[in-house]
Amino acid sequence: MNPIDDDTLQAYVDGALDATEAARVDAALARDEVLASRVRRMRALNAQLRAAFDPVLDEPVPAHLSALLQPQGESTVPLTVHAGGRAANVSRRRVPRRWLMPGAALAASVALLAAGLWWWRAGDDMVRMRNGESYAAGVLDHALNHALASEPDARAPVAIGLSFRTAEGNICRSFTIRTPPSRAGLACHTAEGWELPVLELSAPARGGELRQAASDLPPAVQVAIDARLRGEVFDARQERAARADRWR
Amino acid sequence: MHTSDAVREGLIALLPRLRRLARALAGQTADADDLVQVVLERALARSAQWRPDAALDKWVFAIARNAWRDELRARGRAQHLFVAEESGEAVADGGAALPAQQLELAQALAALPPDHREVVALVLVEGLSYDEAAALLEVPVGTVTSRLSRARATLQAHLGSDA
Known part of the structure; x- marks a missing residue:
């Protein structure tokens, strides 16, 4: 040997x-x-x-850094407008979009926090804040705890997409909120509950679709999944087993 | 949706990890966040170059590594001794909050040559695989592992028998 x-x-x-x-x-x-x-x-x-x-990772992100990434700041960022033929896109009316991230940036910016608070109130109590992080609450929390993508319910207000375990070992699930305003996001299970690293306005799922295809997810949600996904997403059996184990 | 929108939103999710990488590369908080700012600006400006099928984190980390190298060059401080000295100054004014062991580690890291330091930052701090780090740095995997091995030996020697 x-x-x-x-x-x-x-x-x-x-x-x-x-x-x-x-x-x-x-x-x-x-x-x-x-x-x-x-x-x-x-x-x-x-x-x-x-x-x-x-x-x-847990430090608040300085406001001047998160401010660089606000869509409203686009005019101050050089070259975001693609050269050559894409200019028409710029005048297109932007769909207002709000994003969540692990609370640091929100906490760092009063303006963003105010916008966020407005959003939570409009968001029928599906999100709660704790120490600057956002977590699932109410119907969303219930769906994340109990709903299975393998047993879709077309009438449920929340549809579950992918479930998987991250490299860090916790379980994340993507979801779509069907009640207007339609939103999609990713929830990751922690000791404090389902943390929401990303929650985005999304186009409503097309008629009759029970399970939103991954490609229909807003890019930010897709990126958040890609950043965490290692290995395979859960199949029906693994999803059920994870629920039985309380998503630990 | 614009690629730039996807990149911007991806960057929001990546910010904490980007700051961690920058801290491991550039050392002190203020320098690290200056680096993060440069990286964000470059990533937004070049968002058209990002292919959606490529992992955004690796793309952004490559920008970060190159921006850090540019910064070292621009300051004429590519010599690791300068970085070590700078780190020593910072210890005197702002580093008091760091526990002694972390301070020791920060100094040992700062004393590494840039080639070694970036491998430690990408693999041991950021958790990239050897293959991913090699692709990002555009060197063979064997170069990554030999740099990492030498960097480890240096750090362990600096940190004494407890590490």
Whole structure:
């Protein structure tokens, strides 16, 4: 059997080995304390780096940064208008769109927060705020907890789309709110409830469609899914099992 | 919908991760957020170049890495010693809030050559696979793993026996 070289050991720690290779390293670690201690040191460094930088994810985003991304700021951003033939699009009436993000940017901007509060009130209590993050409430929360995409109900106010587990290990579900104004979003299960990293106005699902095709989702929702999705979305059996396990 | 709208909305979702990457690359909060601002402006300006079938995060991270390299070059501070010195200054005025261990880590990171630092930021902080990091940096995977291995050795040496 080949000895475990440095590259292999590093790939083991970083989760870059296939199952066979990882098992070979496991076996070597069990009988080689020197190797095992090198793995512990590498793991400790990885953990230290995560501990140092992951808290940035929870920091409020400075207002001047989130302001750059407001659609209203478009005129101040050079070159957003595509050269060559796309100018007609600019004068097209924009569908007003409001977005949610992990509360930081909202909290950072009073104006946005006011707009957001207005939106929640118009949003028939399907969203609640907690520590600057938005969470599902009421009918939406109930649907996320109980509804299955594999058992669609055409009359339900909320339709569930994809369910999947993220690289971080929590479960996210995309959904569409059918009651006007139609919205689509992504909800991710946390200890605090269903957090809503994104909620967008959407075109109403076309007649009779029970389950909105992924391609019909607003791009921001699609992007939010793509950013989190690792591996496969749940099939009917996995979805049911996840519900039985309370989406943990 | 405009590609630029999709990019803008994708950037909103990406902002926290982009700030984390920038912090790992540029160090101090103010420098990191300056970098984030440059990245957002470039990403919006170039949104027509983003293909919707490509992962937005990798595209934006590549912009971030290049913007950081540009910044190092523009300041004439591509030498890692300068970055280390700058980090030392910041320690004196604003770094007091950091726990000692993180301060040590920040200094050790700042002392890494840019080639090593960006690999640590992309793989160990941002969680990209070796393949993804190699594609982003436009180098072979073996280059990523050897830089990472050397960076790890340097960081562990800096941080002493507890890491």
